[in-house]
Amino acid sequence: MSVSVRIPTILRTYTDGASEVASEGATLREVLQKLDADFPGIGARILDETGKIRRFVNVYVGEEDVRFADGLDTATPEGANISVIPAVAGG
């Protein structure tokens, strides 16, 4: 499935500044694998050493936080909008 992934400012160093990039996969896991293949290093900023989503990063498929869906196994239908939202603390 071809999907779009929104990249937050702090990870745009990996995507040459692009705020939105295309990726592919039937599940979030596959989408993130493709993303890391296209933009090496970005995967490690989203997933920890054990392959789980880092607890200060939220990933949404559409409006839904995948932590409350099927995590990395969450289905990513054709045309899905995926957002990566890391915690920031600036004020």
Place this chain on the structure above:
Amino acid sequence: MSLPPLVEPADELTVDEVRRYSRHLIIPDVGMAGQKRLKNAKVLCVGAGGLGSPALMYLAAAGVGTLGVVDFDVVDESNLQRQIIHGQSDVGRLKAESAAASVREINPLVNVVIHNVALTTDNVMDIFAAYDLIVDGTDNFATRYMVNDAAVLLGKPYIWGSIYRFDGQASVFWAEHGPCYRCLYPEPPPPGMVPSCAEGGVLGVLCASIGSVQVNEAIKLLTGIGEPLVGRLMIYDALEMKYRDVKVRKDPECPLCGKNPTITELIDYEAFCGTISDEAQQAATGSTITAQELKDMIDRDEDIFLVDVREQNEYEIVNIPGAVLIPKGDFLRGVALERLPQDKKIVLHCKSGARSAEALAVVKNAGFSDAVHVGGGVLSWVKTVDPSLPTY
């Protein structure tokens, strides 16, 4: 989901107040009842900085009866690009005092309470207890988790906002009616992984975009109008000029507001968030030199390879002569190592010493055992070696 008003209305508005707030009074949803609620409201703003500036100013103008300001810091020239509650003549003045003066100038009917202290686990519960609602405009994870935990433990709603460069986020956390900050982000990032505004910068006007969203939500909660931002995260991208919102669910496993809470009192937030990672701390121990020592090494013509691990923009503002720019991210990704000569002593520096400590851990792990970093970074260089250079 609409919620009942947080505050009971004051008995009446004076003639002066009716004149001042007339543009609110003629909005049917606010009206006399809503304005009386604002008059009776007690709102605390944590931080009189980027978000606190517009938040305090609009809360004051809106007629919130009691406004508390918590800040321990003093106004610095580098604050004025965004912290519009302070002006040029306030540089060096306590932020809480300066902010209170502006609030009084905007609206003398507001009772301003100055908390000229750093918020700590010893005082946060007492300070929060006197208010109906908290607005969080702090600038670090440790304080943000403390604000969240105190608000949940006291059963108070609070309005959270956060900014970085061109990105903003905002939400209303109120455990009684929805999720808390820990439901959204269960753990803080390890130190050094997410840059602060002091490291990464922030567009000044972004503070207004997010601070005004926070005030908007404050007024809605206090007066009980509209759909509060409870259970939703508002995400703003200033470059694309897009606001989006996503759902934030209450986590049944949340250690603070879930079914079986394990956090029942305040914790050690510095330890929870860390100021610098253990690896960096270890690497820096015994391998930290002063800016003056670096100057002496340069003067003695020692065979060193000086690396500035900040970002290009920062390098352009000010740099130490002879330093090669290799941003910290290149060390974390491992691509920086091949640029380091094997036959020279590696000396790393950043703005203030935190990022260079993180990079030092990587460099030492790669076998450069005599590598060092400069404590206090380029700021210390400017202060002790060359005060003619600019700081930021």
